[in-house]
Amino acid sequence: MLWTLWFGLLAALLSRTVTAQANAIYRDPDTGLxxxxxxxxxxxxxxITYRVAIPANVQTYTSYDAVIQAVIPNDVGWAGIAWAGSMPRNPLTVAWRNSQNQPVLSSRWAGPTTTPSTPFSGPAPSPTAPTWQYTALCKGCTSWTTDTGASRFLSPRGGNRMAFAYSPNRPSSPNSPTSTIPIHDVHGYWQHDFSGAANQDFDAIVERLASGV
Structure with missing residues (x-):
């Protein structure tokens, strides 16, 4: 009985917390996105907070760039996002901190293909901050070719099923983006609404961020 009550309470807490902060619109003062x-x-x-920004006026069933931003608590060893909501056969963006506590991004595919993610430079994380974050341009994260040769696209107009995984342990070689990573402790899924992520000046903002201005 006690186990059943605790399980019900836990489920209610998880549901309420996720729902309250689902698909919020965030205007980032640092990037302008x-x-x-x-x-x-x-x-x-x-x-973990995951944010996505995309260009405005993107046509459906086309490839487009996206900016991914994540705010991650310090007790996370590594955290990864699967752009199509599953580990195999879709782009993965995995992140952790290196020996200098700087973010390391690793673009992966559970197979032979990788997808480039280019982090933007930013201020060094505060050693006393409870979280760390990264902001990166991802090319090839919104469309890819499956093992059967079919094309997959993320919708710029509505919800896309996404997934994350987390481990409290850092990779064995934290300074290398190709390091092996420990198996995840937790994984989960959500629907990410891309319709609220559109930016009219996306290309100009990304160019400015890439130049470090």
């Missing part, structure tokens, strides 16, 4: 933002839990009352 508008993001669609989701807060995903890896334990009760502790989660």
């Amino acid at each position: 508008v993001f669609s933002s989701n807060y995903v839990l890896y334990r009760v009352n502790q989660g």
Whole structure:
């Protein structure tokens, strides 16, 4: 009976927390981009914020660039996002901190293909901050070719099923983006609404961020 009650309470807490912070619109003062933002839990009352920004006026069933931003608590060893909501056969963006506590991004595919993610330079993380974050341009994250040769596209107009995975342990070689990573402790899924992530000046903002201005 006690186990059943605790399980029901835990489920209610998880549901309420995720729903309250699902698909919020976030206007980032540092980059100037508008993001669609989701807060995903890896334990009760502790989660990772994932934000996506895309160009406006993107046509459906076409490839387009995206900017991914993540705000990650310090107790996370590594965290990864699967752009199509599953580990195999879709682009993965995995991140952790190196020995200098700087973000390391690793673009992966559970197979022979990788997808480039280019992080933008930013201020060094504060050693006393409870979280760290990265912001990166991802090319090839919104469309890809499956093992059967079919093309897959993420919708710029509505919800896309996405997934994340988390481990409290850092990779064995944290300074290398090709390091092996420990198996994840938790994974989860959510629907990320891209319709609120559109930016009219996306290309100009990305160019400015890439130049470090």
